[in-house]
Amino acid sequence: MGINIKHDWQVQLLRQWELRCDGSPIPLAGFTKRVVAGIALAGPAPLEAIAGLLLPHRGSGEAAGKLEVEVLRIRNRTPGLLDERLGRLGLAPGVRVDLDELLRTADRQTATAQADSALIGELLDAELLPGWGDDWALFYRERVRLFRLAALEAMARHSLRLDEPRRAAFAARSASAIEPLRESSHALLIRALVLAGNLREAFSVHEDFRRRYLKETGAEPSVALTCALGLPSDAVRGPGQGCPDAHANTENRSATEGGC
Secondary structure (H helix, E strand, O other): OOOOOOOOEEEEOEOOOEEEEOOEEOOOOHHHHHHHHHHHHHOOEEHHHHHHHHOOOOOHHHHHHHHHHHHHHHHHHOOOOEEOHHHEEEEOOOOEEHHHHHHHHHHHHHHOOOOOHHHHHHHHOOOEOOOOOOHHHHHHHHHHHHHHHHHHHHHHHHHHHOOOHHHHHHHHHHHHHHOOOOHHHHHHHHHHHHHOOOHHHHHHHHHHHHHHHHHHHOOOOOHHHHHOOOOOOHHHHOOOOOOOOOOOOHHHHOOOOOOO
């Protein structure tokens, strides 16, 4: 009777591709890498669906046949990596995927209003499959990028509410590095700098973003960016362009609350 040896499989999709078994890297050919990555991102799903994702320019029968051959090769080369139960193709239970671990950690920390500095740094450079130009890789990369931005901004807002401006600035600055023309990230950064007492830097960030945004888009950023300074926008942008309700509900213009 044979012994069923359980291996520790790890799939890395962030920063660079890598497959590890019991801590050792497993080299794979180009298409095989894409099959494992596609299954990790889109599975568990019917084989035909994965084939359509990875081979969109081939007929459905040809794509499914090519993928079926590749799946057999992967099953023989890396036993225990794939799960094909119930006619669905996915990674086997227990296979660790760095993207899944990052999403779970970020969801947990944003839900509990925590913002770990190590996680903020990880979200900053967690690009999915960098350099891969396949349409499906670009699609998932953009989804992950948007998640990273949303998580970082949520952490910045939570930190502002907890009166932690340095951590808020770190999270907001990281988000603005991912998307340099994202106004909401820069507004959060400005609020964090104001709360920390760094008014000179807050004005510098405001003016730098305003110039870049105008140059790239031909339009001024919204008045919310100036409101983040805690001033009516006509103090910087000219009369007649003040924050909405600039003279009402003054307490709502606090730099920690995200509004004018």
